[in-house]
Amino acid sequence: MTSSFPALDIRAPHGAGPQAVLLDMDGTLVDTEGFWWDAEVEVFGALGHVLGEEHRDIVVGGPMTRSAGYLIEVTGADITLDAVRDLLNAAFLRRLERGVPLMPGARDLLTELAARSVPAALVSASHRTVIDRMLRSLGAHHFAATVAGDELERTKPHPDPYLAAAARLGADPARCVAVEDTPTGVASAEAAGCRVIAVPSVAPIGPAPGRTVVGSLEEIDMALLRTVATAPVPRRVTGPAGAPAVP
Structure with a gap:
Protein backbone atom coordinates (compact mmCIF):
# COMPACT_ATOMS: atom_id res chain seq x y z
CA MET A 1 0.00 0.00 0.00
CA THR A 2 1.32 3.45 -0.83
CA SER A 3 0.86 6.70 1.01
CA SER A 4 -0.06 8.87 -1.98
CA PHE A 5 -3.72 9.83 -2.09
CA PRO A 6 -5.57 12.50 -4.04
CA ALA A 7 -7.03 15.20 -1.83
CA LEU A 8 -10.62 14.42 -0.94
CA ASP A 9 -13.41 16.97 -1.43
CA ILE A 10 -14.61 17.50 2.14
CA ARG A 11 -17.44 19.97 2.35
CA ALA A 12 -19.04 19.32 5.73
CA PRO A 13 -20.78 22.45 7.03
CA HIS A 14 -18.77 24.39 9.59
CA GLY A 15 -19.62 23.28 13.11
CA ALA A 16 -21.18 19.98 11.99
CA GLY A 17 -18.25 17.97 13.30
CA PRO A 18 -14.69 17.13 12.34
CA GLN A 19 -13.70 17.25 8.69
CA ALA A 20 -11.48 14.27 9.42
CA VAL A 21 -10.17 12.19 12.29
CA LEU A 22 -6.41 11.61 12.34
CA LEU A 23 -5.32 8.60 14.38
CA ASP A 24 -1.99 7.51 15.78
CA MET A 25 -1.28 3.78 15.56
CA ASP A 26 1.02 2.25 18.21
CA GLY A 27 -0.53 2.51 21.65
CA THR A 28 -3.61 4.28 20.29
CA LEU A 29 -5.31 1.83 17.92
CA VAL A 30 -3.10 -1.19 18.55
CA ASP A 31 -1.61 -2.34 21.85
CA THR A 32 1.98 -2.46 20.61
CA GLU A 97 3.32 -12.42 13.56
CA ARG A 98 1.98 -13.60 16.93
CA GLY A 99 -1.05 -11.36 16.47
CA VAL A 100 -1.83 -7.67 16.83
CA PRO A 101 -4.08 -6.81 19.79
CA LEU A 102 -6.37 -3.85 19.14
CA MET A 103 -6.98 -1.34 21.89
CA PRO A 104 -10.43 -1.49 23.51
CA GLY A 105 -12.87 0.54 21.43
CA ALA A 106 -10.62 0.75 18.35
CA ARG A 107 -12.77 -1.40 16.09
CA ASP A 108 -15.99 0.32 17.15
CA LEU A 109 -14.50 3.79 16.58
CA LEU A 110 -13.27 2.95 13.09
CA THR A 111 -16.63 1.37 12.25
CA GLU A 112 -18.53 4.44 13.46
CA LEU A 113 -16.33 6.82 11.49
CA ALA A 114 -16.98 4.81 8.34
CA ALA A 115 -20.71 4.66 9.03
CA ARG A 116 -20.83 8.46 9.47
CA SER A 117 -18.64 9.02 6.36
CA VAL A 118 -15.98 10.82 8.39
CA PRO A 119 -12.60 10.39 6.63
CA ALA A 120 -9.88 8.85 8.78
CA ALA A 121 -6.11 8.93 8.37
CA LEU A 122 -3.46 6.84 10.09
CA VAL A 123 -0.56 9.04 11.26
CA SER A 124 2.37 7.10 12.68
CA ALA A 125 6.07 7.49 13.44
CA SER A 126 6.48 3.81 12.48
CA HIS A 127 8.02 2.91 9.14
CA ARG A 128 5.96 2.04 6.06
CA THR A 129 6.75 -1.69 6.30
CA VAL A 130 5.34 -1.78 9.82
CA ILE A 131 2.24 0.26 8.93
CA ASP A 132 1.40 -1.95 5.95
CA ARG A 133 1.69 -5.04 8.15
CA MET A 134 -0.52 -3.45 10.80
CA LEU A 135 -3.19 -2.53 8.26
CA ARG A 136 -3.93 -6.24 7.81
CA SER A 137 -5.34 -6.20 11.34
CA LEU A 138 -6.81 -2.71 11.36
CA GLY A 139 -8.33 -2.91 7.88
CA ALA A 140 -6.84 -0.70 5.20
CA HIS A 141 -10.34 0.20 4.02
CA HIS A 142 -10.87 2.25 7.19
CA PHE A 143 -8.28 4.85 6.15
CA ALA A 144 -8.40 7.35 3.31
CA ALA A 145 -4.70 8.15 3.88
CA THR A 146 -1.73 6.91 5.86
CA VAL A 147 1.46 8.74 6.84
CA ALA A 148 4.62 6.83 7.86
CA GLY A 149 7.55 8.15 9.85
CA ASP A 150 10.12 7.27 7.20
CA GLU A 151 8.29 9.21 4.47
CA LEU A 152 8.89 12.70 5.86
CA GLU A 153 12.05 14.63 6.67
CA ARG A 154 10.62 15.44 10.10
CA THR A 155 8.22 13.29 12.07
CA LYS A 156 6.66 13.65 15.52
CA PRO A 157 6.92 15.84 17.62
CA HIS A 158 7.12 18.18 14.60
CA PRO A 159 3.76 19.10 13.03
CA ASP A 160 4.69 17.70 9.60
CA PRO A 161 2.91 14.29 9.86
CA TYR A 162 -0.43 15.83 10.80
CA LEU A 163 -0.11 18.62 8.27
CA ALA A 164 0.61 15.99 5.60
CA ALA A 165 -2.38 13.86 6.63
CA ALA A 166 -4.76 16.83 6.56
CA ALA A 167 -3.42 17.92 3.16
CA ARG A 168 -3.93 14.46 1.69
CA LEU A 169 -7.53 14.55 2.87
CA GLY A 170 -8.08 18.11 1.64
CA ALA A 171 -8.97 19.11 5.20
CA ASP A 172 -8.18 22.12 7.36
CA PRO A 173 -6.01 20.92 10.29
CA ALA A 174 -7.94 23.22 12.61
CA ARG A 175 -11.11 21.26 11.77
CA CYS A 176 -9.50 17.86 12.27
CA VAL A 177 -9.50 15.86 15.50
CA ALA A 178 -6.32 13.92 16.25
CA VAL A 179 -6.30 10.95 18.62
CA GLU A 180 -2.95 10.29 20.32
CA ASP A 181 -1.53 8.34 23.27
CA THR A 182 1.87 9.97 23.96
CA PRO A 183 3.13 13.48 24.78
CA THR A 184 5.24 13.36 21.60
CA GLY A 185 2.22 12.64 19.42
CA VAL A 186 0.05 15.18 21.20
CA ALA A 187 2.71 17.84 20.68
CA SER A 188 2.86 17.02 16.96
CA ALA A 189 -0.90 17.24 16.46
CA GLU A 190 -1.31 20.41 18.50
CA ALA A 191 1.57 22.10 16.67
CA ALA A 192 -0.25 21.34 13.42
CA GLY A 193 -3.32 23.14 14.77
CA CYS A 194 -5.47 20.05 15.27
CA ARG A 195 -7.86 19.57 18.12
CA VAL A 196 -6.66 16.63 20.18
CA ILE A 197 -8.12 13.77 22.17
CA ALA A 198 -5.41 12.16 24.28
CA VAL A 199 -5.71 8.55 25.42
CA PRO A 200 -2.56 8.09 27.56
CA SER A 201 -0.88 4.70 27.31
CA VAL A 202 2.61 4.24 28.77
CA ALA A 203 3.47 7.87 29.57
CA PRO A 204 1.07 10.25 31.36
CA ILE A 205 -0.41 13.23 29.53
CA GLY A 206 -1.51 16.23 31.51
CA PRO A 207 -4.50 18.45 30.78
CA ALA A 208 -4.05 21.60 28.73
CA PRO A 209 -6.28 24.21 27.10
CA GLY A 210 -7.93 22.80 24.00
CA ARG A 211 -6.98 19.21 24.83
CA THR A 212 -9.42 16.48 25.88
CA VAL A 213 -8.01 13.58 27.89
CA VAL A 214 -9.95 10.31 28.14
CA GLY A 215 -9.18 6.92 29.61
CA SER A 216 -10.02 4.75 26.62
CA LEU A 217 -11.09 4.83 22.98
CA GLU A 218 -14.38 3.44 24.27
CA GLU A 219 -15.17 6.96 25.49
CA ILE A 220 -14.84 8.45 22.00
CA ASP A 221 -18.03 8.67 19.96
CA MET A 222 -19.44 11.12 17.45
CA ALA A 223 -20.94 13.29 20.17
CA LEU A 224 -17.50 13.80 21.75
CA LEU A 225 -15.85 14.30 18.36
CA ARG A 226 -18.35 17.03 17.48
CA THR A 227 -17.77 18.75 20.82
CA VAL A 228 -13.99 18.64 20.42
CA ALA A 229 -14.13 19.70 16.76
CA THR A 230 -16.02 22.89 17.54
CA ALA A 231 -13.95 23.91 20.59
CA PRO A 232 -11.47 26.79 20.19
CA VAL A 233 -7.81 25.84 19.83
CA PRO A 234 -5.30 28.08 21.64
CA ARG A 235 -2.16 29.18 19.85
CA ARG A 236 0.73 26.77 20.40
CA VAL A 237 4.28 27.81 21.22
CA THR A 238 6.96 26.30 18.98
CA GLY A 239 10.71 26.19 19.17
CA PRO A 240 13.14 27.81 16.75
CA ALA A 241 13.19 24.71 14.50
CA GLY A 242 9.42 24.48 14.39
CA ALA A 243 9.24 21.69 16.97
CA PRO A 244 6.49 22.20 19.53
CA ALA A 245 7.03 22.46 23.23
CA VAL A 246 6.20 19.02 24.64
CA PRO A 247 3.95 19.20 27.69
Whole structure:
Protein backbone atom coordinates (compact mmCIF):
# COMPACT_ATOMS: atom_id res chain seq x y z
CA MET A 1 0.00 0.00 0.00
CA THR A 2 1.32 3.45 -0.83
CA SER A 3 0.86 6.70 1.01
CA SER A 4 -0.06 8.87 -1.98
CA PHE A 5 -3.72 9.83 -2.09
CA PRO A 6 -5.57 12.50 -4.04
CA ALA A 7 -7.03 15.20 -1.83
CA LEU A 8 -10.62 14.42 -0.94
CA ASP A 9 -13.41 16.97 -1.43
CA ILE A 10 -14.61 17.50 2.14
CA ARG A 11 -17.44 19.97 2.35
CA ALA A 12 -19.04 19.32 5.73
CA PRO A 13 -20.78 22.45 7.03
CA HIS A 14 -18.77 24.39 9.59
CA GLY A 15 -19.62 23.28 13.11
CA ALA A 16 -21.18 19.98 11.99
CA GLY A 17 -18.25 17.97 13.30
CA PRO A 18 -14.69 17.13 12.34
CA GLN A 19 -13.70 17.25 8.69
CA ALA A 20 -11.48 14.27 9.42
CA VAL A 21 -10.17 12.19 12.29
CA LEU A 22 -6.41 11.61 12.34
CA LEU A 23 -5.32 8.60 14.38
CA ASP A 24 -1.99 7.51 15.78
CA MET A 25 -1.28 3.78 15.56
CA ASP A 26 1.02 2.25 18.21
CA GLY A 27 -0.53 2.51 21.65
CA THR A 28 -3.61 4.28 20.29
CA LEU A 29 -5.31 1.83 17.92
CA VAL A 30 -3.10 -1.19 18.55
CA ASP A 31 -1.61 -2.34 21.85
CA THR A 32 1.98 -2.46 20.61
CA GLU A 33 3.96 0.09 22.62
CA GLY A 34 5.13 -2.85 24.74
CA PHE A 35 6.15 -4.67 21.55
CA TRP A 36 8.53 -1.83 20.65
CA TRP A 37 10.10 -1.81 24.10
CA ASP A 38 10.51 -5.60 24.04
CA ALA A 39 12.16 -5.30 20.60
CA GLU A 40 14.53 -2.62 21.90
CA VAL A 41 15.42 -4.74 24.95
CA GLU A 42 16.04 -7.75 22.70
CA VAL A 43 18.21 -5.92 20.16
CA PHE A 44 20.36 -4.08 22.69
CA GLY A 45 20.58 -7.21 24.85
CA ALA A 46 22.09 -9.06 21.88
CA LEU A 47 24.60 -6.21 21.64
CA GLY A 48 25.54 -6.74 25.29
CA HIS A 49 23.55 -3.94 26.89
CA VAL A 50 20.73 -4.04 29.43
CA LEU A 51 18.08 -1.33 29.06
CA GLY A 52 16.70 0.01 32.31
CA GLU A 53 13.05 0.99 32.73
CA GLU A 54 14.15 4.61 33.13
CA HIS A 55 14.72 4.74 29.38
CA ARG A 56 11.26 3.48 28.47
CA ASP A 57 9.33 6.73 28.95
CA ILE A 58 11.96 8.60 26.93
CA VAL A 59 11.70 6.40 23.83
CA VAL A 60 7.96 5.66 23.91
CA GLY A 61 6.00 7.26 21.10
CA GLY A 62 9.06 8.79 19.52
CA PRO A 63 10.28 8.43 15.94
CA MET A 64 12.58 5.49 15.24
CA THR A 65 15.60 7.71 14.54
CA ARG A 66 15.31 9.57 17.82
CA SER A 67 14.64 6.48 19.94
CA ALA A 68 17.38 4.38 18.35
CA GLY A 69 19.87 7.24 18.46
CA TYR A 70 19.15 7.87 22.11
CA LEU A 71 19.63 4.20 23.02
CA ILE A 72 22.91 4.01 21.11
CA GLU A 73 24.13 7.09 22.96
CA VAL A 74 23.19 5.97 26.48
CA THR A 75 24.47 2.41 26.02
CA GLY A 76 27.53 3.19 23.94
CA ALA A 77 26.60 0.32 21.62
CA ASP A 78 29.00 -0.19 18.73
CA ILE A 79 26.43 -0.07 15.92
CA THR A 80 25.26 2.43 13.34
CA LEU A 81 21.88 4.09 13.43
CA ASP A 82 20.82 2.47 10.15
CA ALA A 83 21.83 -0.99 11.37
CA VAL A 84 20.00 -0.72 14.67
CA ARG A 85 16.86 0.58 12.95
CA ASP A 86 16.85 -2.48 10.69
CA LEU A 87 17.25 -4.79 13.68
CA LEU A 88 14.48 -3.06 15.63
CA ASN A 89 12.03 -3.19 12.73
CA ALA A 90 12.78 -6.88 12.19
CA ALA A 91 12.34 -7.69 15.88
CA PHE A 92 9.08 -5.76 16.00
CA LEU A 93 7.70 -7.44 12.86
CA ARG A 94 8.46 -10.87 14.36
CA ARG A 95 6.27 -9.97 17.30
CA LEU A 96 3.44 -8.91 15.01
CA GLU A 97 3.32 -12.42 13.56
CA ARG A 98 1.98 -13.60 16.93
CA GLY A 99 -1.05 -11.36 16.47
CA VAL A 100 -1.83 -7.67 16.83
CA PRO A 101 -4.08 -6.81 19.79
CA LEU A 102 -6.37 -3.85 19.14
CA MET A 103 -6.98 -1.34 21.89
CA PRO A 104 -10.43 -1.49 23.51
CA GLY A 105 -12.87 0.54 21.43
CA ALA A 106 -10.62 0.75 18.35
CA ARG A 107 -12.77 -1.40 16.09
CA ASP A 108 -15.99 0.32 17.15
CA LEU A 109 -14.50 3.79 16.58
CA LEU A 110 -13.27 2.95 13.09
CA THR A 111 -16.63 1.37 12.25
CA GLU A 112 -18.53 4.44 13.46
CA LEU A 113 -16.33 6.82 11.49
CA ALA A 114 -16.98 4.81 8.34
CA ALA A 115 -20.71 4.66 9.03
CA ARG A 116 -20.83 8.46 9.47
CA SER A 117 -18.64 9.02 6.36
CA VAL A 118 -15.98 10.82 8.39
CA PRO A 119 -12.60 10.39 6.63
CA ALA A 120 -9.88 8.85 8.78
CA ALA A 121 -6.11 8.93 8.37
CA LEU A 122 -3.46 6.84 10.09
CA VAL A 123 -0.56 9.04 11.26
CA SER A 124 2.37 7.10 12.68
CA ALA A 125 6.07 7.49 13.44
CA SER A 126 6.48 3.81 12.48
CA HIS A 127 8.02 2.91 9.14
CA ARG A 128 5.96 2.04 6.06
CA THR A 129 6.75 -1.69 6.30
CA VAL A 130 5.34 -1.78 9.82
CA ILE A 131 2.24 0.26 8.93
CA ASP A 132 1.40 -1.95 5.95
CA ARG A 133 1.69 -5.04 8.15
CA MET A 134 -0.52 -3.45 10.80
CA LEU A 135 -3.19 -2.53 8.26
CA ARG A 136 -3.93 -6.24 7.81
CA SER A 137 -5.34 -6.20 11.34
CA LEU A 138 -6.81 -2.71 11.36
CA GLY A 139 -8.33 -2.91 7.88
CA ALA A 140 -6.84 -0.70 5.20
CA HIS A 141 -10.34 0.20 4.02
CA HIS A 142 -10.87 2.25 7.19
CA PHE A 143 -8.28 4.85 6.15
CA ALA A 144 -8.40 7.35 3.31
CA ALA A 145 -4.70 8.15 3.88
CA THR A 146 -1.73 6.91 5.86
CA VAL A 147 1.46 8.74 6.84
CA ALA A 148 4.62 6.83 7.86
CA GLY A 149 7.55 8.15 9.85
CA ASP A 150 10.12 7.27 7.20
CA GLU A 151 8.29 9.21 4.47
CA LEU A 152 8.89 12.70 5.86
CA GLU A 153 12.05 14.63 6.67
CA ARG A 154 10.62 15.44 10.10
CA THR A 155 8.22 13.29 12.07
CA LYS A 156 6.66 13.65 15.52
CA PRO A 157 6.92 15.84 17.62
CA HIS A 158 7.12 18.18 14.60
CA PRO A 159 3.76 19.10 13.03
CA ASP A 160 4.69 17.70 9.60
CA PRO A 161 2.91 14.29 9.86
CA TYR A 162 -0.43 15.83 10.80
CA LEU A 163 -0.11 18.62 8.27
CA ALA A 164 0.61 15.99 5.60
CA ALA A 165 -2.38 13.86 6.63
CA ALA A 166 -4.76 16.83 6.56
CA ALA A 167 -3.42 17.92 3.16
CA ARG A 168 -3.93 14.46 1.69
CA LEU A 169 -7.53 14.55 2.87
CA GLY A 170 -8.08 18.11 1.64
CA ALA A 171 -8.97 19.11 5.20
CA ASP A 172 -8.18 22.12 7.36
CA PRO A 173 -6.01 20.92 10.29
CA ALA A 174 -7.94 23.22 12.61
CA ARG A 175 -11.11 21.26 11.77
CA CYS A 176 -9.50 17.86 12.27
CA VAL A 177 -9.50 15.86 15.50
CA ALA A 178 -6.32 13.92 16.25
CA VAL A 179 -6.30 10.95 18.62
CA GLU A 180 -2.95 10.29 20.32
CA ASP A 181 -1.53 8.34 23.27
CA THR A 182 1.87 9.97 23.96
CA PRO A 183 3.13 13.48 24.78
CA THR A 184 5.24 13.36 21.60
CA GLY A 185 2.22 12.64 19.42
CA VAL A 186 0.05 15.18 21.20
CA ALA A 187 2.71 17.84 20.68
CA SER A 188 2.86 17.02 16.96
CA ALA A 189 -0.90 17.24 16.46
CA GLU A 190 -1.31 20.41 18.50
CA ALA A 191 1.57 22.10 16.67
CA ALA A 192 -0.25 21.34 13.42
CA GLY A 193 -3.32 23.14 14.77
CA CYS A 194 -5.47 20.05 15.27
CA ARG A 195 -7.86 19.57 18.12
CA VAL A 196 -6.66 16.63 20.18
CA ILE A 197 -8.12 13.77 22.17
CA ALA A 198 -5.41 12.16 24.28
CA VAL A 199 -5.71 8.55 25.42
CA PRO A 200 -2.56 8.09 27.56
CA SER A 201 -0.88 4.70 27.31
CA VAL A 202 2.61 4.24 28.77
CA ALA A 203 3.47 7.87 29.57
CA PRO A 204 1.07 10.25 31.36
CA ILE A 205 -0.41 13.23 29.53
CA GLY A 206 -1.51 16.23 31.51
CA PRO A 207 -4.50 18.45 30.78
CA ALA A 208 -4.05 21.60 28.73
CA PRO A 209 -6.28 24.21 27.10
CA GLY A 210 -7.93 22.80 24.00
CA ARG A 211 -6.98 19.21 24.83
CA THR A 212 -9.42 16.48 25.88
CA VAL A 213 -8.01 13.58 27.89
CA VAL A 214 -9.95 10.31 28.14
CA GLY A 215 -9.18 6.92 29.61
CA SER A 216 -10.02 4.75 26.62
CA LEU A 217 -11.09 4.83 22.98
CA GLU A 218 -14.38 3.44 24.27
CA GLU A 219 -15.17 6.96 25.49
CA ILE A 220 -14.84 8.45 22.00
CA ASP A 221 -18.03 8.67 19.96
CA MET A 222 -19.44 11.12 17.45
CA ALA A 223 -20.94 13.29 20.17
CA LEU A 224 -17.50 13.80 21.75
CA LEU A 225 -15.85 14.30 18.36
CA ARG A 226 -18.35 17.03 17.48
CA THR A 227 -17.77 18.75 20.82
CA VAL A 228 -13.99 18.64 20.42
CA ALA A 229 -14.13 19.70 16.76
CA THR A 230 -16.02 22.89 17.54
CA ALA A 231 -13.95 23.91 20.59
CA PRO A 232 -11.47 26.79 20.19
CA VAL A 233 -7.81 25.84 19.83
CA PRO A 234 -5.30 28.08 21.64
CA ARG A 235 -2.16 29.18 19.85
CA ARG A 236 0.73 26.77 20.40
CA VAL A 237 4.28 27.81 21.22
CA THR A 238 6.96 26.30 18.98
CA GLY A 239 10.71 26.19 19.17
CA PRO A 240 13.14 27.81 16.75
CA ALA A 241 13.19 24.71 14.50
CA GLY A 242 9.42 24.48 14.39
CA ALA A 243 9.24 21.69 16.97
CA PRO A 244 6.49 22.20 19.53
CA ALA A 245 7.03 22.46 23.23
CA VAL A 246 6.20 19.02 24.64
CA PRO A 247 3.95 19.20 27.69
